[in-house]
Amino acid sequence: MAKKISLPLNEETLKGLEAGDDVLLNGVIYVGRDAAHKRLIETLEHGEPLPFDIKGQTIYFMGPTPPRPGRPIGSAGPTTSGRMDSYSPRLIAEGLKGMIGKGMRSEAVKEAMTKYHAVYFGAIGGAGALAARSIKKSEVVAYEELGAEAIRRLEVADFSVTVVNDIYGGDLYDEGKAKYRRE
Amino acid sequence: MREIEAKEVTKTVSRLFQEACYYLPQDVVTVIKKARDAEESPVGREVLSRILENIEISAQGEVPLCQDTGDAIVFLELGQDVHIVGGDLYSAINEGVRQGYDEGYLRKSMVGRPFSARTNTKDNTPAIIYTDVVPGDKLRIIAKPKGGGAENMSRLAMLKPAQGRQGVIDFVVQAVDEAGSNPCPPVIVGVGIGGTVEKCVLLAKKALLREVGKPNPDAEVAELEREIFRRVNNLGIGPMGYGGRTTALAVHVDVFPAHIASLPVAVNMQCWCARHKEAFL
Structure with a gap:
């Protein structure tokens, strides 16, 4: 049974999540991928405020296809999270609580998740048409000039994800692989 | 000599990329x-x-x-008795990519100066085009949109001939293992063995065009x-x-023959979303 969760993530919710849990996210998530992350970190390095308050928020690593008329968004599945590994620890230290993507995270990101209490959710790579069904609203909130890489604010309803890394150091990729490995 | 209009090529390329991005080939659906x-x-x-729900x-x-x-990969098999008229072939293909990615509401993912500015070319060109000249008077066009996540997990090794068959197996298995969850498994693993560096990688990529799960006709x-x-x-x-x-x-x-000193092996990783469409003109 999938757990329904309201965003933003609070400490109590984070404590209840374990690697392998199926979760349905409800509320607001922000979208950013490579170029947007680079800008966010540069902004912090210049001592300037981020274009949105990151405390408690969840970032979805994603760059959608253009929407057809009448639709909030096009295809909207996750991109490979590893490319954000060099940026994520800094954002987690700033208060980021959730990340959505696909693929493995670095040790530095996992350490930041256990230290500051943040989680990493996996979405199904390639299933962008299915993911789009749970996105009710989408607006660009920063770096519009980056096109598909701009920062967006999404409103999602029952957005389906799986907990990959929890605040306790659990890792679904390691656990799942160990369970089904054969010699 | 048979004449084919460049604008027919453009129209076909545009249609093929749009169809490829919405309709997964039946052989792929069946194995999933x-x-x-x-x-x-x-x-x-x-x-x-x-x-499967996503595919529906x-x-x-x-x-x-x-x-x-x-990125828009195009494989051409150009019959040697074909004459392209009304424009040049590669410009016609790039125009087809431009139109297809616009009309089909597809994402434009190509960036210029990949090592520095990374500025989006805004129309998903240039296409990546490979041409084989073959007998006959037809033009076969295969459109293959290829996602970046799986492509990034691809590998090449110039093994020592002494490493032989076992070396090849170990290298491919290690490549899939290290790729882990990144390339959107379940994957289709394209493997090239032999040739030169670039030939080997192209063998691996072309192996992905085969009907999924159909074995190589050579028993070994x-x-x-x-x-x-x-x-x-x-x-x-x-x-x-x-x-x-x-x-x-x-x-x-x-597989392709290789130099006496060489045993090249390439792995081109394909996510489950193995898209390609083809047409004959």
Whole structure:
């Protein structure tokens, strides 16, 4: 049974999540991928405020296809999270609580998740048409000039994800692989 | 000499990329269904079911299968008795990519100066084009949008000939293992063996165009495919890396002779969303 969760993530919710849990996210998530992350970190390095308050928020690593008329968004599945590994620890230290993507995270990101209490959710790579069904609203909130890489604010309803890394150091990729490995 | 209008090429390329990004080939759908039915892991089965649901939604023609509608790879088999008129062939193809990615609401993912400015070219050009000249008076066009996530997990090794068959198997299995959840498993593993560096990688890429799971017609190569397939699926990575028995849907190996000093091996990783469409003009 999938757990329904309201965003933003609070400490109590984070404590209840374990690697392998199926979760349905409800509320607001922000979208950013490579170029947007680079800008966010540069902004912090210049001592300037981020274009949105990151405390408690969840970032979805994603760059959608253009929407057809009448639709909030096009295809909207996750991109490979590893490319954000060099940026994520800094954002987690700033208060980021959730990340959505696909693929493995670095040790530095996992350490930041256990230290500051943040989680990493996996979405199904390639299933962008299915993911789009749970996105009710989408607006660009920063770096519009980056096109598909701009920062967006999404409103999602029952957005389906799986907990990959929890605040306790659990890792679904390691656990799942160990369970089904054969010699 | 048979004449083909450049604008026909443009129209066809535009249509093929749009169709490829919305409708997954039936052979791919069939192996995913088989994998879903055979998968031991409940989480893995769930992932494969959702992938199949995604394929159905996309086939309604409104939302592409995946937001990464790829770089636009075009394989041409140009009959030597064909004469392209009314424009040059490669410009016609790039125009087809430009139109197809615009009309089909596909994402434009190509950036210029990849080492520095990374400025989006805004129309997904340039296409990446490979041409073989063949007998006959037809033009075969294969459009293959290829996502970046799986492409990034591809590998090349210039093995020592002494490493032989076992060296090849170990290298391919290690490449899939290290790729883990990144390339959107279950994957199709394209493997090239032999040739030169660039020939080897192209063999691996072209191996992805084969009907999924159809063995290489050479019995020795088919046996190699089976052995790699078994070892890859024993890794336990599973659908999306959540653990399971389906890490690969297929392993396709193609082979070419190599220099006496060389044993090149290339792995081109293909996500489950193995899109390609073709047409003959």
